[in-house]
Amino acid sequence: MLTPDQIAIVKSTVPLLESxxxxxxxxxxxxxxxxxxELKDIFNLSxxxxxxxxxxxFNAVAAYAKYIDNLPVLTAAVERIAHKHTSFNIxxxxxxxxxxxxIQTLKELAPDAFTAEVEDAWAAAYQQLANIFIGREAExxxxxxxxxxxxxxxxxxxxxxxxxxxxxxxxxxxxPVDGQPVVDFQPGQYLGIRVQPESSDYQEIRQYSLSDRANxxxxxxxxxxxxxxxxxGKPGIVSNYLHDHIEVNDKLELFAPAGDFFFTDHQxxxxxxxxxxxxxxMISIVETLAAKQYQQPVLFLHACENSAQHSFxxxxxxxxxxxxxxxxxxxxxxxxxxxxxxLSLNIHHGLMQLESVKSQLPLVDGDFYLCGPVGFMQFAKxxxxxxxxxxxxxxxxxxxxxxxx
Numbered sequence: 001m002l003t004p005d006q007i008a009i010v011k012s013t014v015p016l017l018e019s020x021x022x023x024x025x026x027x028x029x030x031x032x033x034x035x036x037x038e039l040k041d042i043f044n045l046s047x048x049x050x051x052x053x054x055x056x057x058f059n060a061v062a063a064y065a066k067y068i069d070n071l072p073v074l075t076a077a078v079e080r081i082a083h084k085h086t087s088f089n090i091x092x093x094x095x096x097x098x099x100x101x102x103i104q105t106l107k108e109l110a111p112d113a114f115t116a117e118v119e120d121a122w123a124a125a126y127q128q129l130a131n132i133f134i135g136r137e138a139e140x141x142x143x144x145x146x147x148x149x150x151x152x153x154x155x156x157x158x159x160x161x162x163x164x165x166x167x168x169x170x171x172x173x174x175x176p177v178d179g180q181p182v183v184d185f186q187p188g189q190y191l192g193i194r195v196q197p198e199s200s201d202y203q204e205i206r207q208y209s210l211s212d213r214a215n216x217x218x219x220x221x222x223x224x225x226x227x228x229x230x231x232x233g234k235p236g237i238v239s240n241y242l243h244d245h246i247e248v249n250d251k252l253e254l255f256a257p258a259g260d261f262f263f264t265d266h267q268x269x270x271x272x273x274x275x276x277x278x279x280x281x282m283i284s285i286v287e288t289l290a291a292k293q294y295q296q297p298v299l300f301l302h303a304c305e306n307s308a309q310h311s312f313x314x315x316x317x318x319x320x321x322x323x324x325x326x327x328x329x330x331x332x333x334x335x336x337x338x339x340x341x342x343l344s345l346n347i348h349h350g351l352m353q354l355e356s357v358k359s360q361l362p363l364v365d366g367d368f369y370l371c372g373p374v375g376f377m378q379f380a381k382x383x384x385x386x387x388x389x390x391x392x393x394x395x396x397x398x399x400x401x402x403x404x405x
Contacts, residue, residue, distance in 0.1 A: 001128075002121075002124055005121075006125065007068055009117060009121035010068050010121050011066070011069065013065060013118065017061065017062045018062060021058065022055045024061070024109060025054040025057040025061070026054045027108070028057070029043075031101050031105055031108075032097070032101040036097055036101075039094070042088050063077065071132075078132060078133065079136070080260045082136040082140060083258040084207070084259075086255070086256070086258045087192030087205070087256075087259075088255070089154065095130040098130075099126045099127065103126065106122060140258065144183060147184070148183065148184075149181035151256060152256070154254070154255060155178075155255075156178070156251055157174040157176050157219075157252060158251045159246060159249060159251075160173045160218060161173035161248065162248055165312060167308040168225050169224050169225075169311045170223055170242070171211065171220055172242065172246065173218050174218060174221075182216060182219060183256055184214040185214050185257035186257075186262035187284040188259065188263050189210060189258060189262050189281075190210060191219055191254055191256075191257055192205055192206070192207055192256075193205065193206055193207075193238075193253070193255075194255070195238060195242070197241040197245070199241070204237055204238050205255075206239075207258075208221040208280070209222075209371075211280040211312075212284060213287040213291050214288070219254070219257075222280045225239050225243045261281070261396070263288065266367060269365060269366040270294075270296065270299070270367050271298075271299040271301065271367070272285055272286065272369045273301045273369065273370045273380050274301070275303040275352070275371075276304055276373065278372030279312065281369075281371050282369065282371060283315070283316075285369060286300060286316070289323060290323050299325075299326055299328075300326070301354075302328075302329050302330070303329070303330040303331075303332065303351070304331065305333055306331050306332070310329065313329075313343055329346065329348065330347075330349070330352045332349075332350065352380065354380065354383040354384065355383070361389075364388075366393065367395070371396065371397045377398075
Protein backbone atom coordinates (compact mmCIF):
# COMPACT_ATOMS: atom_id res chain seq x y z
CA MET A 1 0.00 0.00 0.00
CA LEU A 2 1.41 3.38 -0.98
CA THR A 3 1.68 6.05 1.67
CA PRO A 4 0.00 9.44 1.13
CA ASP A 5 3.47 10.97 0.70
CA GLN A 6 4.41 8.46 -2.00
CA ILE A 7 1.16 9.12 -3.85
CA ALA A 8 1.80 12.86 -3.71
CA ILE A 9 5.36 12.43 -4.96
CA VAL A 10 4.30 10.28 -7.93
CA LYS A 11 1.55 12.73 -8.88
CA SER A 12 4.07 15.59 -8.66
CA THR A 13 6.10 13.95 -11.45
CA VAL A 14 3.23 14.09 -13.96
CA PRO A 15 4.39 17.45 -15.46
CA LEU A 16 7.88 15.97 -15.86
CA LEU A 17 6.50 12.93 -17.65
CA GLU A 18 4.30 15.02 -19.92
CA SER A 19 7.15 17.35 -20.84
CA UNK A 20 9.40 14.43 -21.77
CA UNK A 21 6.67 12.63 -23.71
CA UNK A 22 7.23 9.31 -25.52
CA UNK A 23 11.00 9.91 -25.42
CA UNK A 24 10.82 8.26 -22.00
CA UNK A 25 9.42 5.01 -23.31
CA UNK A 26 11.58 5.03 -26.43
CA UNK A 27 14.63 5.20 -24.13
CA UNK A 28 13.08 2.51 -21.92
CA UNK A 29 12.65 0.04 -24.78
CA UNK A 30 16.14 0.69 -26.15
CA UNK A 31 17.58 0.14 -22.70
CA UNK A 32 15.57 -2.99 -21.96
CA UNK A 33 16.25 -4.68 -25.30
CA UNK A 34 19.95 -3.87 -24.97
CA UNK A 35 20.19 -5.49 -21.54
CA UNK A 36 17.55 -8.20 -21.99
CA UNK A 37 17.42 -9.10 -25.70
CA GLU A 38 15.50 -12.28 -24.87
CA LEU A 39 12.41 -10.08 -24.47
CA LYS A 40 12.47 -9.44 -28.22
CA ASP A 41 10.84 -12.87 -28.46
CA ILE A 42 7.80 -11.38 -26.71
CA PHE A 43 7.43 -7.77 -27.80
CA ASN A 44 6.11 -6.90 -31.26
CA LEU A 45 9.17 -5.25 -32.83
CA SER A 46 7.10 -3.92 -35.74
CA UNK A 47 5.18 -1.76 -33.28
CA UNK A 48 8.52 -0.58 -31.87
CA UNK A 49 9.66 0.53 -35.31
CA UNK A 50 6.38 2.28 -36.05
CA UNK A 51 6.48 4.16 -32.75
CA UNK A 52 3.04 2.93 -31.77
CA UNK A 53 4.11 0.86 -28.78
CA UNK A 54 6.31 3.53 -27.11
CA UNK A 55 3.45 6.03 -27.40
CA UNK A 56 0.95 3.53 -25.96
CA UNK A 57 3.24 2.71 -23.04
CA PHE A 58 3.91 6.39 -22.33
CA ASN A 59 0.18 7.10 -22.25
CA ALA A 60 -0.32 4.20 -19.83
CA VAL A 61 2.50 5.31 -17.50
CA ALA A 62 1.33 8.93 -17.51
CA ALA A 63 -2.28 7.90 -16.83
CA TYR A 64 -1.19 5.70 -13.93
CA ALA A 65 0.77 8.56 -12.34
CA LYS A 66 -2.12 10.96 -12.87
CA TYR A 67 -4.79 8.69 -11.39
CA ILE A 68 -2.72 6.83 -8.81
CA ASP A 69 -5.06 8.12 -6.09
CA ASN A 70 -8.15 7.02 -8.07
CA LEU A 71 -7.28 3.65 -9.60
CA PRO A 72 -10.88 2.62 -10.46
CA VAL A 73 -10.63 5.12 -13.36
CA LEU A 74 -8.08 2.75 -14.90
CA THR A 75 -10.08 -0.47 -14.51
CA ALA A 76 -10.97 -0.76 -18.21
CA ALA A 77 -7.37 -0.10 -19.28
CA VAL A 78 -6.06 -2.70 -16.82
CA GLU A 79 -8.52 -5.29 -18.12
CA ARG A 80 -7.59 -4.61 -21.76
CA ILE A 81 -3.85 -4.76 -21.09
CA ALA A 82 -4.10 -7.86 -18.87
CA HIS A 83 -5.88 -9.76 -21.64
CA LYS A 84 -3.25 -8.70 -24.16
CA HIS A 85 -0.49 -9.79 -21.77
CA THR A 86 -1.96 -13.29 -21.45
CA SER A 87 -1.88 -13.65 -25.23
CA PHE A 88 1.88 -13.04 -24.96
CA ASN A 89 2.14 -15.46 -22.00
CA ILE A 90 3.65 -12.73 -19.82
CA UNK A 91 4.99 -14.14 -16.54
CA UNK A 92 5.35 -12.48 -13.09
CA UNK A 93 9.15 -12.48 -13.14
CA UNK A 94 9.16 -10.38 -16.30
CA UNK A 95 7.57 -7.51 -14.38
CA UNK A 96 10.76 -7.25 -12.32
CA UNK A 97 12.80 -6.72 -15.48
CA UNK A 98 10.40 -4.10 -16.83
CA UNK A 99 10.28 -2.30 -13.48
CA UNK A 100 14.05 -2.15 -13.21
CA UNK A 101 14.45 -0.60 -16.66
CA UNK A 102 11.59 1.85 -16.12
CA ILE A 103 13.13 3.18 -12.90
CA GLN A 104 16.59 3.35 -14.46
CA THR A 105 15.16 5.19 -17.47
CA LEU A 106 13.59 7.85 -15.27
CA LYS A 107 16.87 8.25 -13.36
CA GLU A 108 18.90 8.58 -16.56
CA LEU A 109 16.58 11.06 -18.27
CA ALA A 110 15.89 13.26 -15.21
CA PRO A 111 18.83 12.80 -12.82
CA ASP A 112 18.23 16.05 -10.94
CA ALA A 113 14.49 15.61 -10.42
CA PHE A 114 14.62 11.88 -9.78
CA THR A 115 15.92 11.99 -6.21
CA ALA A 116 16.18 9.00 -3.88
CA GLU A 117 12.81 9.93 -2.41
CA VAL A 118 11.21 10.07 -5.86
CA GLU A 119 12.84 6.78 -6.80
CA ASP A 120 11.46 5.07 -3.70
CA ALA A 121 7.96 6.40 -4.42
CA TRP A 122 8.05 5.28 -8.06
CA ALA A 123 9.44 1.85 -7.12
CA ALA A 124 6.55 1.35 -4.70
CA ALA A 125 4.07 2.65 -7.27
CA TYR A 126 5.38 0.33 -9.97
CA GLN A 127 5.23 -2.67 -7.65
CA GLN A 128 1.62 -1.83 -6.82
CA LEU A 129 0.75 -1.70 -10.52
CA ALA A 130 2.67 -4.90 -11.26
CA ASN A 131 0.79 -6.71 -8.49
CA ILE A 132 -2.53 -5.57 -9.98
CA PHE A 133 -1.59 -6.97 -13.38
CA ILE A 134 -0.05 -10.17 -12.02
CA GLY A 135 -3.19 -10.84 -10.00
CA ARG A 136 -5.60 -10.22 -12.86
CA GLU A 137 -3.51 -12.17 -15.35
CA ALA A 138 -3.33 -15.11 -12.93
CA GLU A 139 -7.14 -15.12 -12.86
CA UNK A 140 -7.33 -15.14 -16.67
CA UNK A 141 -4.72 -17.92 -16.95
CA UNK A 142 -6.55 -19.99 -14.34
CA UNK A 143 -9.93 -19.47 -16.03
CA UNK A 144 -8.51 -20.58 -19.38
CA UNK A 145 -6.68 -23.57 -17.92
CA UNK A 146 -9.67 -24.84 -15.91
CA UNK A 147 -12.29 -24.42 -18.66
CA UNK A 148 -13.26 -27.35 -20.86
CA UNK A 149 -10.69 -27.52 -23.66
CA UNK A 150 -8.56 -24.87 -21.98
CA UNK A 151 -4.82 -24.59 -21.48
CA UNK A 152 -2.10 -22.25 -20.23
CA UNK A 153 1.00 -21.26 -22.16
CA UNK A 154 1.68 -22.34 -25.72
CA UNK A 155 -0.19 -25.26 -27.29
CA UNK A 156 0.68 -26.95 -30.57
CA UNK A 157 -1.85 -26.68 -33.39
CA UNK A 158 -1.78 -27.66 -37.05
CA UNK A 159 -3.39 -25.99 -40.04
CA UNK A 160 -6.47 -27.92 -41.10
CA UNK A 161 -7.60 -25.50 -43.83
CA UNK A 162 -6.16 -22.52 -45.68
CA UNK A 163 -8.25 -20.59 -48.16
CA UNK A 164 -8.29 -17.13 -49.69
CA UNK A 165 -11.17 -14.84 -48.75
CA UNK A 166 -10.24 -11.90 -50.98
CA UNK A 167 -7.29 -10.29 -52.72
CA UNK A 168 -5.47 -9.59 -49.44
CA UNK A 169 -7.10 -11.82 -46.80
CA UNK A 170 -6.52 -15.54 -46.21
CA UNK A 171 -8.21 -17.68 -43.57
CA UNK A 172 -6.48 -20.38 -41.54
CA UNK A 173 -8.33 -23.05 -39.56
CA UNK A 174 -6.32 -24.58 -36.70
CA UNK A 175 -6.93 -27.82 -34.81
CA PRO A 176 -4.89 -28.99 -31.79
CA VAL A 177 -2.19 -31.56 -32.44
CA ASP A 178 -3.25 -33.46 -29.30
CA GLY A 179 -6.71 -34.03 -30.79
CA GLN A 180 -8.45 -32.73 -27.67
CA PRO A 181 -11.22 -30.08 -27.55
CA VAL A 182 -10.45 -26.36 -27.48
CA VAL A 183 -11.83 -23.76 -25.10
CA ASP A 184 -14.72 -21.60 -26.25
CA PHE A 185 -14.33 -17.87 -26.72
CA GLN A 186 -16.47 -14.76 -26.86
CA PRO A 187 -17.19 -13.41 -30.37
CA GLY A 188 -14.80 -10.50 -30.88
CA GLN A 189 -11.85 -12.00 -29.00
CA TYR A 190 -8.46 -12.86 -30.50
CA LEU A 191 -5.82 -15.58 -30.48
CA GLY A 192 -2.13 -15.21 -29.73
CA ILE A 193 -0.01 -16.97 -32.35
CA ARG A 194 3.76 -17.64 -32.11
CA VAL A 195 5.93 -18.37 -35.12
CA GLN A 196 9.60 -18.13 -36.11
CA PRO A 197 9.79 -16.67 -39.64
CA GLU A 198 13.02 -17.37 -41.49
CA SER A 199 13.43 -13.64 -42.04
CA SER A 200 13.35 -12.88 -38.30
CA ASP A 201 16.05 -13.37 -35.68
CA TYR A 202 13.41 -13.74 -32.98
CA GLN A 203 10.19 -15.55 -32.31
CA GLU A 204 7.21 -13.42 -33.26
CA ILE A 205 3.91 -13.28 -31.37
CA ARG A 206 0.87 -11.66 -32.93
CA GLN A 207 -2.81 -11.42 -32.06
CA TYR A 208 -5.45 -12.11 -34.68
CA SER A 209 -9.20 -11.83 -34.19
CA LEU A 210 -11.11 -15.07 -34.38
CA SER A 211 -13.35 -14.98 -37.45
CA ASP A 212 -15.84 -17.74 -36.75
CA ARG A 213 -18.11 -18.77 -33.90
CA ALA A 214 -16.84 -21.02 -31.12
CA ASN A 215 -17.28 -24.71 -31.90
CA UNK A 216 -15.11 -26.50 -29.31
CA UNK A 217 -12.93 -28.18 -31.95
CA UNK A 218 -11.05 -25.59 -34.00
CA UNK A 219 -10.22 -21.91 -34.42
CA UNK A 220 -10.25 -19.74 -37.52
CA UNK A 221 -8.35 -16.51 -38.08
CA UNK A 222 -8.39 -14.42 -41.24
CA UNK A 223 -5.17 -12.55 -41.91
CA UNK A 224 -4.54 -9.57 -44.16
CA UNK A 225 -1.24 -9.52 -46.01
CA UNK A 226 0.32 -6.29 -44.72
CA UNK A 227 2.20 -4.51 -47.50
CA UNK A 228 5.07 -2.08 -46.92
CA UNK A 229 2.87 0.98 -47.42
CA UNK A 230 0.57 -0.25 -44.62
CA UNK A 231 3.31 -0.60 -42.01
CA UNK A 232 5.61 2.41 -42.26
CA GLY A 233 7.72 1.04 -45.09
CA LYS A 234 8.19 -2.53 -43.79
CA PRO A 235 5.98 -5.42 -44.91
CA GLY A 236 4.25 -7.27 -42.10
CA ILE A 237 6.68 -9.99 -40.98
CA VAL A 238 4.13 -12.43 -39.64
CA SER A 239 1.22 -11.78 -42.02
CA ASN A 240 3.44 -12.33 -45.07
CA TYR A 241 5.02 -15.39 -43.47
CA LEU A 242 1.59 -16.93 -42.88
CA HIS A 243 0.42 -16.16 -46.40
CA ASP A 244 3.57 -17.37 -48.16
CA HIS A 245 4.95 -20.18 -46.00
CA ILE A 246 2.27 -21.73 -43.77
CA GLU A 247 0.33 -24.50 -45.46
CA VAL A 248 -2.13 -27.24 -44.51
CA ASN A 249 -0.66 -29.62 -41.86
CA ASP A 250 2.03 -27.14 -40.82
CA LYS A 251 2.34 -26.74 -37.05
CA LEU A 252 2.58 -23.64 -34.89
CA GLU A 253 1.85 -22.51 -31.35
CA LEU A 254 -1.27 -20.76 -30.10
CA PHE A 255 -2.11 -19.07 -26.82
CA ALA A 256 -5.66 -19.28 -25.48
CA PRO A 257 -8.28 -16.78 -26.70
CA ALA A 258 -8.32 -13.43 -24.91
CA GLY A 259 -9.58 -9.88 -25.26
CA ASP A 260 -11.97 -7.51 -23.53
CA PHE A 261 -13.79 -6.54 -26.75
CA PHE A 262 -16.63 -8.96 -27.38
CA PHE A 263 -20.33 -9.11 -28.09
CA THR A 264 -22.64 -8.93 -25.08
CA ASP A 265 -26.20 -10.11 -25.60
CA HIS A 266 -28.63 -7.45 -24.39
CA GLN A 267 -31.45 -8.72 -26.63
CA UNK A 268 -31.59 -5.54 -28.65
CA UNK A 269 -30.63 -4.52 -32.20
CA UNK A 270 -26.98 -4.98 -33.17
CA UNK A 271 -24.94 -2.93 -35.63
CA UNK A 272 -21.43 -4.05 -36.64
CA UNK A 273 -19.33 -1.46 -38.46
CA UNK A 274 -15.97 -2.32 -39.98
CA UNK A 275 -13.37 -1.41 -42.56
CA UNK A 276 -10.81 -3.64 -44.25
CA UNK A 277 -9.71 -6.64 -42.21
CA UNK A 278 -11.53 -5.10 -39.24
CA UNK A 279 -14.51 -7.18 -40.32
CA UNK A 280 -12.96 -10.36 -38.83
CA UNK A 281 -14.36 -9.97 -35.27
CA MET A 282 -17.64 -8.81 -36.83
CA ILE A 283 -17.92 -12.05 -38.79
CA SER A 284 -17.45 -13.92 -35.51
CA ILE A 285 -20.25 -11.87 -33.94
CA VAL A 286 -22.66 -12.42 -36.85
CA GLU A 287 -21.86 -16.15 -37.06
CA THR A 288 -22.58 -16.43 -33.33
CA LEU A 289 -25.88 -14.57 -33.70
CA ALA A 290 -26.91 -16.89 -36.53
CA ALA A 291 -26.13 -19.97 -34.44
CA LYS A 292 -28.26 -18.53 -31.62
CA GLN A 293 -31.10 -17.72 -34.05
CA TYR A 294 -30.99 -14.14 -32.84
CA GLN A 295 -34.35 -12.45 -33.31
CA GLN A 296 -33.34 -8.80 -33.04
CA PRO A 297 -32.38 -6.83 -36.19
CA VAL A 298 -28.72 -7.03 -37.21
CA LEU A 299 -27.08 -4.45 -39.48
CA PHE A 300 -23.73 -5.25 -41.13
CA LEU A 301 -21.91 -2.15 -42.41
CA HIS A 302 -18.53 -2.58 -44.07
CA ALA A 303 -16.09 -0.43 -46.04
CA CYS A 304 -13.21 -1.59 -48.25
CA GLU A 305 -11.29 -0.50 -51.31
CA ASN A 306 -13.19 -2.49 -53.94
CA SER A 307 -14.91 -5.81 -54.60
CA ALA A 308 -11.57 -7.62 -55.00
CA GLN A 309 -10.76 -6.76 -51.37
CA HIS A 310 -14.24 -7.55 -50.08
CA SER A 311 -13.91 -10.58 -47.80
CA PHE A 312 -16.79 -12.85 -46.72
CA UNK A 313 -19.28 -11.26 -49.12
CA UNK A 314 -20.90 -14.57 -49.99
CA UNK A 315 -21.03 -15.69 -46.36
CA UNK A 316 -22.82 -12.52 -45.26
CA UNK A 317 -25.29 -13.06 -48.11
CA UNK A 318 -25.92 -16.62 -46.84
CA UNK A 319 -26.36 -15.46 -43.24
CA UNK A 320 -28.93 -12.88 -44.33
CA UNK A 321 -31.19 -15.81 -45.18
CA UNK A 322 -31.20 -17.15 -41.60
CA UNK A 323 -31.00 -13.90 -39.62
CA UNK A 324 -32.92 -10.60 -39.63
CA UNK A 325 -29.72 -9.25 -41.22
CA UNK A 326 -29.33 -6.32 -43.60
CA UNK A 327 -25.97 -5.28 -45.02
CA UNK A 328 -24.50 -2.22 -46.71
CA UNK A 329 -21.07 -2.11 -48.33
CA UNK A 330 -19.00 0.95 -49.27
CA UNK A 331 -16.32 0.62 -51.97
CA UNK A 332 -13.90 3.53 -51.89
CA UNK A 333 -13.01 2.89 -55.50
CA UNK A 334 -16.04 3.29 -57.73
CA UNK A 335 -16.50 -0.10 -59.38
CA UNK A 336 -20.18 -0.97 -59.08
CA UNK A 337 -19.88 -3.13 -62.17
CA UNK A 338 -17.68 -5.49 -60.16
CA UNK A 339 -20.48 -6.41 -57.75
CA UNK A 340 -19.99 -10.06 -56.83
CA UNK A 341 -22.16 -12.17 -59.08
CA UNK A 342 -25.32 -13.58 -57.61
CA LEU A 343 -25.16 -11.67 -54.34
CA SER A 344 -27.76 -9.20 -53.16
CA LEU A 345 -25.45 -6.48 -51.87
CA ASN A 346 -26.36 -2.89 -51.12
CA ILE A 347 -23.33 -1.17 -52.65
CA HIS A 348 -22.37 2.45 -51.97
CA HIS A 349 -19.39 4.41 -53.24
CA GLY A 350 -16.80 6.55 -51.52
CA LEU A 351 -16.41 6.82 -47.75
CA MET A 352 -18.96 5.31 -45.38
CA GLN A 353 -21.71 7.85 -44.77
CA LEU A 354 -24.06 6.63 -42.06
CA GLU A 355 -26.58 9.36 -42.83
CA SER A 356 -27.49 7.40 -45.98
CA VAL A 357 -28.69 4.45 -43.85
CA LYS A 358 -29.99 6.48 -40.93
CA SER A 359 -33.50 5.10 -41.25
CA GLN A 360 -32.17 1.58 -40.58
CA LEU A 361 -29.95 2.49 -37.62
CA PRO A 362 -31.34 1.66 -34.15
CA LEU A 363 -30.15 5.00 -32.81
CA VAL A 364 -32.03 4.79 -29.53
CA ASP A 365 -31.70 1.18 -28.44
CA GLY A 366 -29.01 -0.52 -30.54
CA ASP A 367 -25.52 -1.73 -29.63
CA PHE A 368 -22.76 -0.61 -32.03
CA TYR A 369 -19.49 -2.51 -32.53
CA LEU A 370 -16.63 -0.90 -34.48
CA CYS A 371 -13.37 -2.31 -35.82
CA GLY A 372 -10.91 -1.09 -38.44
CA PRO A 373 -8.16 1.50 -38.84
CA VAL A 374 -8.20 4.10 -36.06
CA GLY A 375 -8.99 6.93 -38.49
CA PHE A 376 -12.00 5.02 -39.80
CA MET A 377 -13.32 4.31 -36.31
CA GLN A 378 -12.92 7.95 -35.31
CA PHE A 379 -14.86 8.89 -38.45
CA ALA A 380 -17.64 6.35 -37.78
CA LYS A 381 -17.90 7.09 -34.08
CA UNK A 382 -18.23 10.82 -34.70
CA UNK A 383 -21.06 10.18 -37.14
CA UNK A 384 -22.85 7.98 -34.61
CA UNK A 385 -22.53 10.63 -31.90
CA UNK A 386 -23.86 13.30 -34.25
CA UNK A 387 -26.81 11.03 -35.02
CA UNK A 388 -27.58 10.84 -31.30
CA UNK A 389 -26.18 7.44 -30.30
CA UNK A 390 -25.23 7.19 -26.62
CA UNK A 391 -21.45 6.80 -26.37
CA UNK A 392 -21.92 3.99 -23.83
CA UNK A 393 -23.43 1.82 -26.58
CA UNK A 394 -20.43 2.27 -28.92
CA UNK A 395 -17.78 -0.44 -28.50
CA UNK A 396 -14.56 -0.69 -30.48
CA UNK A 397 -11.44 -2.77 -31.00
CA UNK A 398 -8.04 -1.37 -32.03
CA UNK A 399 -5.62 -3.69 -33.82
CA UNK A 400 -2.15 -3.08 -32.36
CA UNK A 401 -1.27 -0.69 -29.51
CA UNK A 402 -4.42 0.78 -28.00
CA UNK A 403 -5.52 4.32 -28.80
CA UNK A 404 -8.41 6.22 -27.25
CA UNK A 405 -10.59 8.45 -29.40
